[in-house]
Amino acid sequence: MLLEAIQLYLLVRRLTKVQVIQRIGLPRPLLYLIGYGVPLVIVGISALVFSDGYGVTDAKVCWLSRKRNFNWAxxxxxxxxxxxxxxxxxxxxxxxxxxLISMKSGVSESKDTRVIVFKILAxxxxxxxxxxxxxxxxxxxxQILFIVLNSQQGTFLFIVHCLLNKEVDSSCMDPCLYKQ
Structure with missing residues (x-):
C-alpha cells in the first residue's frame, strides 16, 4: 500500500516539473527490498520476541495472540x-x-483532469x-466486508491502471492490431 502511494506521489510530482531524465518512480530493486524486507523484519522480530503469538488464539480464530499485546505486531x-x-x-x-490550476479549460483537458482526480481518490x-x-x-x-474488499484490491488496481489508462485503452481499440 505504501509503495503504491509513494509511486503515485512521485508520478504526480513529476507532472509538475520538467525533467530531462524520465523515471517512472522508485527503482525496482528498492521496491522489492522495501516491499519484502520490511514485513520480513517486522515478522522476524515479532516471532523472536514472542513466538507463541502466532497461531490459534482461541478455539475459533487463527490470528495474532492478544497476550502481551502481540496483536500490535x-x-x-x-x-x-x-x-x-x-x-x-x-x-x-x-x-x-x-x-490543475495552470491547465487550460479545454474540454479534453478537463476530462483528463477529472480522470486523474478520480484515479487519485480511487x-x-x-x-x-x-x-x-x-x-x-x-x-x-x-470481517466479511474487510475480506471481500481486500481480496479485490488487485481488481481495483487493474481498473485504475489498465481500464482507465488512455494508452492501454487506445491500443486495445486500434483496428490495425486485429488485421491478419
Missing part, C-alpha cells in the same frame, strides 16, 4: 502505513493543485480505507 504497522498514506495523499493532491480508497475496516473487526459483517 500487525496493528502498529497498519496504523503507521495508513498515516503515511494519508500524508502522501494530501501531498499528492497539493502537488496536483498547481497543475487509489486512496484502495490503498488504505479498506484496512480501516480491518482495525474494526468487531462483528461478522465487518
Amino acid at each position: 500487525l496493528t502498529g504497522p497498519v496504523i503507521a502505513i495508513l498515516g503515511l498514506n494519508w500524508i502522501l495523499f494530501c501531498a499528492t493532491l497539493w502537488s496536483l493543485k498547481s497543475t 487509489q486512496f480508497v484502495i490503498l488504505g480505507c479498506t484496512w480501516i475496516l480491518g482495525l474494526y473487526q468487531t462483528n461478522l459483517f465487518f
Whole structure:
C-alpha cells in the first residue's frame, strides 16, 4: 500500500516539473527490498520476541495472540502505513493543485483532469480505507466486508491502471492490431 502511494506521489510530482531524465518512480530493486524486507523484519522480530503469538488464539480464530499485546505486531504497522498514506495523499493532491490550476479549460483537458482526480481518490480508497475496516473487526459483517474488499484490491488496481489508462485503452481499440 505504501509503495503504491509513494509511486503515485512521485508520478504526480513529476507532472509538475520538467525533467530531462524520465523515471517512472522508485527503482525496482528498492521496491522489492522495501516491499519484502520490511514485513520480513517486522515478522522476524515479532516471532523472536514472542513466538507463541502466532497461531490459534482461541478455539475459533487463527490470528495474532492478544497476550502481551502481540496483536500490535500487525496493528502498529497498519496504523503507521495508513498515516503515511494519508500524508502522501494530501501531498499528492497539493502537488496536483498547481497543475490543475495552470491547465487550460479545454474540454479534453478537463476530462483528463477529472480522470486523474478520480484515479487519485480511487487509489486512496484502495490503498488504505479498506484496512480501516480491518482495525474494526468487531462483528461478522465487518470481517466479511474487510475480506471481500481486500481480496479485490488487485481488481481495483487493474481498473485504475489498465481500464482507465488512455494508452492501454487506445491500443486495445486500434483496428490495425486485429488485421491478419
